[in-house]
Amino acid sequence: MSKKHEFFLLYAALALFLLFPALSLSAQPKNPVRVEISPDNIQRVEIHGGSYYFNPDYIIVKVNVPVEFVLKKDRSWLAHDFIMDEKDAGIEIDETFSTEKTVIVRFTPIKTGKFPFYCSKKFVFFKGHRKKGMEGTLEVVD
Ligand SMILES: [Cu+2]
Structure with missing residues (x-):
């Protein structure tokens, strides 16, 4: 895997990690x-x-x-x-x-x-x- 790809994966993982609490909150059903x-x-x-x-x-x-x-x-x-x-x-x-x-x-x-x-x-x-x-x-x- 190239260095560029590694960075991309790292950022994608980080973005998911940061977004997750927001997603789980809004996904809570009424x-x-x-x-x-x-x-x-x-x-x-x-x-x-x-x-x-x-x-x-x-x-x-x-x-x-x-x-x-x-x-x-x-x-x-x-x-x-x-x-x-x-x-x-x-x-x-x-x-x-x-x-x-x-x-x-x-x-x-x-x-x-x-x-x-x-x-x-x-x-x-x-x-x-x-x-x-x-x-x-x-x-x-x-
Ligand atoms: Cu309150």
Whole structure:
């Protein structure tokens, strides 16, 4: 193999190595979850947050039935939060994820539609977590 070829392979390997984290992130499928209503009439769903994702990131619930979000933080050096600001739909959430304890949020959606949830954390001039993929959708259906 010529020297030129060796260099080409080296650069190709390096490029793949650098691109891989970006590729694996964008290739992550949207994970839609249709939440079931429990016998005690609650739509309970566990949501994991980490750098930089929510899992699941697409949650479908029924309108006018109580919802319970069980927020769990995955291993991550960074602080994350969970924000929903949908007063009209009866949903206002501003909670910080904690590695120490699970955070439980309860509300009853009173309007159908698609509502975003996201992490509002941002480090000075860097891109915020939301822009890096830490967002999702709550779909409220009839
Ligand atoms: Cu975050």
